[in-house]
Amino acid sequence: MHQRSSQAAFSLLLPVYAGDDPGFLRLAFESSVQGQSLRPAEAVIVQDGPVPDALAREIERIGADSPIPVNVVLLPENRGLTEALNAGLAACAQPVVARMDADDVSLPGRFERQWALLQQGFDLVGTGMVEFEHDPDRPASTRVPPVGSERIREHARTHNPFNHPTMMYRLEALDRVGRYQPFGKMEDYWLGIRLIDDGARVENIADPLLAYRVGSGAFARRGGWVEARTEWRLQRELLRMGFVTRGQYLRNVVMKGVYRLMPASVKRVLFRGLIGRGLPGDRTAG
Structure with a gap:
């Protein structure tokens, strides 16, 4: 090294x-x-x-x-x-x-x-x-x-x-x-x-x-109602500041809400096979 x-x-x-x-x-x-x-x-x-x-x-x-x-x-x-x-x-x-x-x-x-x-x-x-x-x-x-x-x-x-x-x-x-x-x-x-x-x-x-x-629980941490609500709050901010259009906002709310609420096993397959190039990170220090 x-x-x-x-x-x-x-x-x-x-x-x-x-x-x-x-x-x-x-x-x-x-x-x-x-x-x-x-x-x-x-x-x-x-x-x-x-x-x-x-x-x-x-x-x-x-x-x-x-x-x-x-x-x-x-x-x-x-x-x-x-x-x-x-x-x-x-x-x-x-x-x-x-x-x-x-x-x-x-x-x-x-x-x-x-x-x-x-x-x-x-x-x-x-x-x-x-x-x-x-x-x-x-x-x-x-x-x-x-x-x-x-x-x-x-x-x-x-x-x-x-x-x-x-x-x-x-x-x-x-x-x-x-x-x-x-x-x-x-x-x-x-x-x-x-x-x-x-x-x-x-x-x-x-x-x-x-x-x-990536720990064994990483994909479970990327989901759940808490993460879904955070995702929806972020999308509202993006719409408010004009970073996304209303159509993009609605699409994001639906697609990301579905992803966040999926079982971790399904999410692992989707994340690595289809959309693993940029979903928000899941790191936290506490």
């Missing part, structure tokens, strides 16, 4: 909460620092509430072993992903921030390729990703995002155009839209919509540059 690397002016933002696995966290961190051809200038780890002793010790060891400075932000109680990310953004010393979850794996060259696009003037750059259950070298599926500003905007009217754990963005662009805002488990979709609507320059790299760990 270790390789010769250069360094650039961006921060790695990595939230951690009590349910995270210490070994997965170590792999996530090392793949995003030691395993990259372009390293971040610093890492900001947000500990979202109390964590088990083994995880606390791992966070401490990561800071001690890291070749870059590590700033650990401690939140007194679990506040969820939105607040954890905003607390981390407030602690980032660099103008560009790269997202990372505590159980995923950054693939080699990820940051170098994203940074190159940011240097061309883009405000947000996401990438494709592979999904895996146990071994990141044996992915179960690939999620390919839309590429090009027009395709991204069109895709955003029906699905999340960005894979949240892959995002790399400029803080000033997030500041213009109010950073992350609470929206159930769709805070990332809502952020992307607001950035696009604000005129931010956005892009995706189609190649998978991150391995996303």
Whole structure:
């Protein structure tokens, strides 16, 4: 995993909460620092509430072993992903921030390729990703995002155009839209919509540059009445701001409502076989 690397002016933002696995966290961190051809200038780890002793010790060891400075932000109680990310953004010393979850794996060259696009003037750059259950070298599926500003905007009217754990963005662009805002488990979709609507320059790299760990309950978490209601609330906001037409709104409400209320076994087949290129993410830190 270790390789010769250069360094650039961006921060790695990595939230951690009590349910995270210490070994997965170590792999996530090392793949995003030691395993990259372009390293971040610093890492900001947000500990979202109390964590088990083994995880606390791992966070401490990561800071001690890291070749870059590590700033650990401690939140007194679990506040969820939105607040954890905003607390981390407030602690980032660099103008560009790269997202990372505590159980995923950054693939080699990820940051170098994203940074190159940011240097061309883009405000947000996401990438494709592979999904895996146990071994990141044996992915179960690939999620390919839309590429090009027009395709991204069109895709955003029906699905999340960005894979949240892959995002790399400029803080000033997030500041213009109010950073992350609470929206159930769709805070990332809502952020992307607001950035696009604000005129931010956005892009995706189609190649998978991150391995996303899918637990056994992932598809169950993507559904249910709570998720359906959040989906409908999001669609109302998109209609209110003129991002979708009334016809698109009605179609989305029906189709997404049906999807959210399907049994998890059916959803797994549909998601991976037909529409796995952009449904809103299901990650939360609490």
